[in-house]
Amino acid sequence: MKPEQIHAKRPKSLLKWIIVFLLVAGTAYTLYRHYIHGIAWWPDTRQELWDVEARVEFDATGGPVHVKLALPASQPGFILQSEHTASPGYGLGFDEGRQRYADWTLRNGQGSQLLYYRAQFRVDPQRRIPQLGEPPEIRPVVWSTPLKTAAAQLLASAYQVSSDPFSFARALAQRLQNPDNQNARLLLSELSPVEAMLRLLNQADFHAREVHGLRLEDGRRRQPVQSLVQVFSGNEWRLFDPSSSQPSATTSGSDAKVPLLLWEQLGGPVLEVVGGKNSSVTFSMLKTSEPATASSNTRMASDALLSLSIHSLPIAEQSVFKTLLLLPLGALIVVALRVLVGLKTSGTFMPVLIALAFLQMSILTGLITFLLVVGAGLLLRQTLANLNLLLVARVSAVIVCVVGLVSLFSVLSFHLDIESGLKMTFFPMIILAWTIERMSILWEEEGPHEVLVQGFGSLMTATLAWAAMDLSVMRYWMFNFLGLQLIVLALILMLGSYTGYRLSELRRFAPLRNND
Amino acid sequence: MKFVDILQQWSRPLRDKGVMGLNERNISYINRYNSRHLYPRVDDKLKTKLLAERYRINTPELLGVIRSHGEIKRLAEVQPAQGGFAIKPSKGSGGKGILVIQQHDGERYQKASGEWIDRSRVERHLSNLISGLYSLGGSPDVAIIERLINFDPAYSDFTFEGVPDIRVIVFKGYPVMAMMRLSTKSSDGKANLHQGAIGVGLDLASGKATRAVQHDRPVMEHPDTGQALSELIIPDWQHLLTLAASCYDMAGLGYLGADLVLDKDYGPQLLELNARPGLAIQLANGCGLKPRLALVESLDEETPDRPDAADRVAWAQKQFSTPEVAFELPVATV
Ligand SMILES: Nc1ncnc2c1ncn2[C@@H]1O[C@H](COP(=O)(O)OP(=O)(O)O)[C@@H](O)[C@H]1O
Ligand SMILES: [Mg+2]
Numbered sequence: 001m002k003p004e005q006i007h008a009k010r011p012k013s014l015l016k017w018i019i020v021f022l023l024v025a026g027t028a029y030t031l032y033r034h035y036i037h038g039i040a041w042w043p044d045t046r047q048e049l050w051d052v053e054a055r056v057e058f059d060a061t062g063g064p065v066h067v068k069l070a071l072p073a074s075q076p077g078f079i080l081q082s083e084h085t086a087s088p089g090y091g092l093g094f095d096e097g098r099q100r101y102a103d104w105t106l107r108n109g110q111g112s113q114l115l116y117y118r119a120q121f122r123v124d125p126q127r128r129i130p131q132l133g134e135p136p137e138i139r140p141v142v143w144s145t146p147l148k149t150a151a152a153q154l155l156a157s158a159y160q161v162s163s164d165p166f167s168f169a170r171a172l173a174q175r176l177q178n179p180d181n182q183n184a185r186l187l188l189s190e191l192s193p194v195e196a197m198l199r200l201l202n203q204a205d206f207h208a209r210e211v212h213g214l215r216l217e218d219g220r221r222r223q224p225v226q227s228l229v230q231v232f233s234g235n236e237w238r239l240f241d242p243s244s245s246q247p248s249a250t251t252s253g254s255d256a257k258v259p260l261l262l263w264e265q266l267g268g269p270v271l272e273v274v275g276g277k278n279s280s281v282t283f284s285m286l287k288t289s290e291p292a293t294a295s296s297n298t299r300m301a302s303d304a305l306l307s308l309s310i311h312s313l314p315i316a317e318q319s320v321f322k323t324l325l326l327l328p329l330g331a332l333i334v335v336a337l338r339v340l341v342g343l344k345t346s347g348t349f350m351p352v353l354i355a356l357a358f359l360q361m362s363i364l365t366g367l368i369t370f371l372l373v374v375g376a377g378l379l380l381r382q383t384l385a386n387l388n389l390l391l392v393a394r395v396s397a398v399i400v401c402v403v404g405l406v407s408l409f410s411v412l413s414f415h416l417d418i419e420s421g422l423k424m425t426f427f428p429m430i431i432l433a434w435t436i437e438r439m440s441i442l443w444e445e446e447g448p449h450e451v452l453v454q455g456f457g458s459l460m461t462a463t464l465a466w467a468a469m470d471l472s473v474m475r476y477w478m479f480n481f482l483g484l485q486l487i488v489l490a491l492i493l494m495l496g497s498y499t500g501y502r503l504s505e506l507r508r509f510a511p512l513r514n515n516d
Numbered sequence: 517m518k519f520v521d522i523l524q525q526w527s528r529p530l531r532d533k534g535v536m537g538l539n540e541r542n543i544s545y546i547n548r549y550n551s552r553h554l555y556p557r558v559d560d561k562l563k564t565k566l567l568a569e570r571y572r573i574n575t576p577e578l579l580g581v582i583r584s585h586g587e588i589k590r591l592a593e594v595q596p597a598q599g600g601f602a603i604k605p606s607k608g609s610g611g612k613g614i615l616v617i618q619q620h621d622g623e624r625y626q627k628a629s630g631e632w633i634d635r636s637r638v639e640r641h642l643s644n645l646i647s648g649l650y651s652l653g654g655s656p657d658v659a660i661i662e663r664l665i666n667f668d669p670a671y672s673d674f675t676f677e678g679v680p681d682i683r684v685i686v687f688k689g690y691p692v693m694a695m696m697r698l699s700t701k702s703s704d705g706k707a708n709l710h711q712g713a714i715g716v717g718l719d720l721a722s723g724k725a726t727r728a729v730q731h732d733r734p735v736m737e738h739p740d741t742g743q744a745l746s747e748l749i750i751p752d753w754q755h756l757l758t759l760a761a762s763c764y765d766m767a768g769l770g771y772l773g774a775d776l777v778l779d780k781d782y783g784p785q786l787l788e789l790n791a792r793p794g795l796a797i798q799l800a801n802g803c804g805l806k807p808r809l810a811l812v813e814s815l816d817e818e819t820p821d822r823p824d825a826a827d828r829v830a831w832a833q834k835q836f837s838t839p840e841v842a843f844e845l846p847v848a849t850v
Contacts, residue, residue, distance in 0.1 A: 339539055342538070388644075391648065391654030392654075445610070445612070446710075446711070497543060498539055499537070499539050499540040499543050499544055500527070500537065500539065500540075501527050501530060501531075501535075501537040501539075502537060502538060502539065503523075505530075505537045505538065506523070506526045506527055506530070508732055508799075509530055509535050509798070509799065510526075511729070511732070511733060511734060511799060511802075512529075512530060512533060512535050512798065512799065512802065512803070512804070513526065513529045513530060
């Protein structure tokens with residue numbers, strides 16, 4: 001009569017088999033990746049690869065089209081390993097002069113066009129490639145009177161703390177980046193940072209020129225190309241970015257925090273389009289690390305499993321997956337904390353989304369801004385409560401308030417020179433609004449104590465999930481060994497059938513322990 | 517390995533006593549014995565009530581239902597000419613949105629706390645309720661108007677303001693554990709344990725109090741009235757358990773929490789059913805649920821033909837009586 005006996009026994013053993021299958025398949029694929037594809041167990045920093053993808057977009061005007069894109073070459077710090085283009089229907093030629101170009105041509109172009117160029121660089125910490133290109137002439141420099149003393153003072157102070165052209169250039173770049181340096185502010189009121197630095201270097205008799213390059217930051221999409229300064233010293237050169245707001249990022253090669261890649265070295269345009277309008281070129285970049293033996297050719301092998309894998313996608317899509325593939329880890333931590341510890345959170349998976357936002361900023365700014373936004377949101381929500389609105393309208397109103405708050409905090413932190421405040425927009429606004437709504441209902445019904453308990457639980461879970469997802473080893477493993485995803489799934493299934501006590505229950509049921 | 521040892525040391529006595537945790541309740545009982553499609557029968561109080569009337573299970577008489585804003589004016593027809601009534605959201609939980617009216621003269625209404633309010637206040641309450649202010653997720657709701665439960669004044673010292681209710685865990689139709697929930701000042705007149713109400717464990721055989729907890733920790737007397745809780749005895753106990761046991765036949769849920777109240781004139785009444793009853797009842801009774809549940813589970817194979825509610829209660833009362841009374845020990849030391 002009742003269906004209860006029917007599904008009493010079977011699921012348990014079925015579940016066991018599914019878990020065993022997932023574990024075996026996950027381990028097998030992980031071993032396969034290691035032994036057959038040659039992916040190292042540990043991220044090997046000495047064999048870092050950068051995949052950089054240029055995406056050219058424009059609207060063809062209906063006639064012949066000629067697209068000329070400057071291409072990068074091997075350079076100190078980076079060795080060009082392979083390059084590909086994707087340009088269906090176009091004729092393609094390479095122009096290998098002092099500056100390399102790709103020439104795409106088409107007889108008759110119509111509508112919006114999309115061209116891709118993709119290059120893979122190996123990071124070469126030894127900088128084995130000798131210099132390329134001759135140092136440019138030194139131009140005579142004439143300063144207008146008000147700038148003259150400022151320039152002289154800048155040069156003198158940079159000269160004091162340097163010993164060679166590169167350290168001199170670094171000192172100059174640091175001064176130009178420093179918002180409190182009066183002399184630098186004066187120069188920059190009339191000149192661009194790159195132009196100012198070039199003039200200063202030329203005045204001090206150093207060879208330098210303006211070039212175009214990229215700041216290499218892992219997982220960035222749709223980045224523009226930037227003006228940089230190339231400084232020569234005898235047979236060598238390095239790149240400097242006087243306009244960067246991150247002062248440590250001034251040299252090329254792997255010793256800098258944010259490496260700079262030289263893309264175009266004549267100071268000319270990076271992209272020229274004839275027969276099209278609204279043209280633009282943007283760059284995506286992705287850092288992977290592989291052993292030197294696994295060259296790009298083996299990765300592109302016609303292996304059925306591999307060509308179906310994420311690693312065969314365009315870089316822009318791959319970098320989305322780099323974050324996406326971390327999510328199961330966050331989910332695992334939520335399940336573990338719920339089932340094994342019994343931590344109370346507000347909204348089951350809200351902490352994972354918060355943790356994802358933390359990944360984009362630093363954990364400390366993340367926690368502080370979260371508390372600020374939710375705290376201020378609770379106060380605003382209190383006012384809304386008095387208006388006696390329907391739930392959907394109330395939550396929508398809270399969303400508007402949260403967006404307003406985040407904008408306000410961003411503007412404030414910008415003017416207070418707290419750069420990480422600008423990253424607040426990474427917070428999932430809708431989730432924040434729901435959190436505020438739920439917290440304030442909780443406050444009304446159960447009192448502030450319960451709000452603190454759940455708020456603490458949520459932040460605790462978010463922080464732990466962040467800590468796991470932020471480990472560079474974890475990122476490497478989850479992205480390069482997709483078999484681990486199956487193992488994580490198996491662990492989640494195991495936790496889902498765990499019937500033991502939660503840690504919090506050991507405390508809760510403590511009175512039952514001692515009597516008799 | 518110290519940490520693991522401590523965990524072992526803490527969890528073993530609980531396991532030995534058969535204390536059930538939330539994970540085990542969810543996986544081994546709720547998922548296994550409660551079919552999803554039966555949940556609406558207990559999550560919607562109006563459905564429960566109509567079903568109970570069909571199965572001849574006593575519940576406070578349904579005076580009327582107000583389904584829309586337009587019907588709010590019908591309150592005058594629905595409310596009893598004399599005496600009190602209660603307004604409840606059909607999909608509410610945790611005591612939210614319940615307005616208990618002691619008496620009224622058509623224009624002014626007296627709340628349970630003794631305070632008098634205007635009719636417009638009652639109508640606004642109804643309007644909020646229908647808009648979904650008290651229901652889960654804010655979905656539109658209907659208002660249930662039911663007869664006031666008159667609690668026996670002989671027991672008024674056991675509670676502060678609210679009507680106490682009796683929670684019985686019914687497993688496959690057998691009552692396995694029971695407790696009474698007494699509201700306190702700190703629980704704001706509500707009989708919800710996590711808000712600070714007192715849970716009093718009840719001996720299934722006699723209906724006598726065995727021990728009591730507040731905030732999961734033992735207490736001896738009611739903090740507001742000073743009444744010794746050990747003196748609590750539920751009258752008409754067998755009848756009440758039979759009522760609880762027959763809820764299984766009506767709802768079809770294998771693992772069920774039945775909330776009942778004692779009315780001075782009408783006897784035991786079903787207030788609401790719960791498909792995910794909490795575990796604090798183990799603390800109130802000072803013993804674990806698992807041995808009792810296991811005993812009922814083992815029973816199933818032995819008796820293929822289904823005993824009726826009264827038989828099941830008789831069996832349970834024999835099996836699950838609590839001979840020793842925990843109250844005596846600490847009282848003697850005072
Ligand atoms: N008809 C009534 N008369 C008097 N008090 C009532 C009545 N109905 C409910 N109550 C009070 O409200 C409390 C909660 O009622 P209940 O039906 O269990 O709703 P909930 O699902 O919100 O817990 C009861 O414990 C009781 O104190
Ligand atoms: Mg209740």
